[in-house]
Amino acid sequence: MSGTVTLQDVADHAGVSRATASLVLRETGRVSQQTRQRVAESMQKLGYVYNRGAASLRTQTANTIGVVVTNIASPFFGELIHGLETGLTDSGYLPLLVNTGDNPDRQHEAIRKLREHQVAGLALVPATGTSPSLVDELRTWGLEHVLMTRYIKNVDAPYVGADDVVGGRLAATHLIEAHGCETIAYLGGLPAILSRTDRTKGVKEALKRNGLDGSSLIDIPGAVNSVSGLDLGQRLIEAGPLPDGIICHSDSIAFGLYRALRIHGLGTSTRVIGYDNIGGAALWEPPLTSVDTKGEALGRRAARMLLERIQEPGSPASIDKTIPQLAVRQSCGCE
Incomplete structure (x- = not known):
């Protein structure tokens, strides 16, 4: 097929209405598995690509989550991000990762740009020196968020980390x-x-x-x-x-x-x-x-908490603290 493939082209090829094809794309509505499969096969055969950016502009929502960390080179944060990504992608969300270098100014700019992308939520490892006013701003913007591994002192915010x-x-x-x-x-x-x-x-x-x-x-x-x-x-x-x-x-x-x-x-x-x-x-x-x-389990729990908050905006902040355990090996003198 020459030219840009439209959703109507997909619907015609699959023998369904455009509305049904749209429900399949957005993974919503009551559509049989057989019909979903037929639409998916038509999309693949015709080479149709869903423009999620345009869809988000129409609906004022996005299936993206901002993920802001202080040091992407840290092995621990690598494990945290892996768990977070797994939890988000399993629920149909795409993480957008930003590294702040533990700099509050870079963090502020990163969050501003993520808002421009209309992210549905924010998973944040706060930079050292983050102002408590940041959480107030996030609430004012209506941007659901979860703090990970670092909390902000004297601030009531959703948090996942270790004790x-x-x-x-x-x-x-x-x-x-x-x-x-x-x-x-x-x-x-x-x-x-x-x-x-x-x-x-x-x-x-x-x-x-x-x-x-x-x-x-x-x-x-x-x-x-x-x-x-x-x-x-x-x-x-x-x-x-x-x-x-x-x-x-x-x-x-x-x-x-x-x-x-x-x-x-x-x-x-x-x-x-x-x-x-x-x-x-x-x-x-x-x-x-x-x-x-x-770390990986912390990331999965942070994803779960954030997704729950996106489903129930404005719900009270909850705290999820892991009780650490000691992995005993030889460096401490144990055999």
């Missing part, structure tokens, strides 16, 4: 009670990141519960990547005797720390616990003990 106080406490308790550690370093994470604040709070709770005071904690903030882990590890080593145990803000930081220890010939001279339990954690030597936050 980081529990995670920090879990790691420190294991080092203290299972391995007798009396000094612990917490490595990485920028001070303004609330997840870091919560994790170190959990570490301090574990120290206090076991009769150890604040001097038992060596707190060294920094960026969240392997290069930073190498640098922070070098600084920790050069500062003096190694602590009995080290908790890293992420597995990536732990991998950089591993390198620093090997450079100085220290190998397994201290006990190390990572955070997030990414897919490669078990492949390093020694295999990395890590706080498991189940």
Whole structure:
């Protein structure tokens, strides 16, 4: 067939009305499976492509979801996005992914552009320093949203993430009670990141519960990547005797720390616990003990919460916090 194939062409070829063909395209209405199959075959044979952009302009809706994250290079966010994408695409939505580099200004611009694309909802990992007013703006715009892994302090917003106080406490308790550690370093994470604040709070709770005071904690903030882990590890080593145990803000930081220890010939001279339990954690030597936050499952739950909010706009904000578990391997001293 020459020229642009129209929906009417598809309907004529399939022997149905244009309205029925439209229902099949939009996956709505009461249409038999046999008819749906016939329309689908006609679309394929004629080479028809559904213009969803034009359809969204007509209906003021879109089957796209804005996904805004702070660091697309992070292995943990890769797992989170994979789970989120699976949950969205299974329900007929297409995610539009944007990376902010953890910059609030870039985040604001990204959300503005996503609104221009008339996204049906927004899944957001807030950049460090995000203003509480952002959530008010999203509500004013009528844009349903879910915050992932990071919340905004003193803001009532839908949220899916791990309980980081529990995670920090879990790691420190294991080092203290299972391995007798009396000094612990917490490595990485920028001070303004609330997840870091919560994790170190959990570490301090574990120290206090076991009769150890604040001097038992060596707190060294920094960026969240392997290069930073190498640098922070070098600084920790050069500062003096190694602590009995080290908790890293992420597995990536732990991998950089591993390198620093090997450079100085220290190998397994201290006990190390990572955070997030990414897919490669078990492949390093020694295999990395890590706080498991189940990133892919978090993404699927975030998708489910957002889709529910799109179906019921303006519903009360709900909080979904995962209780982390410790994936015990050899880096902490366990066999």
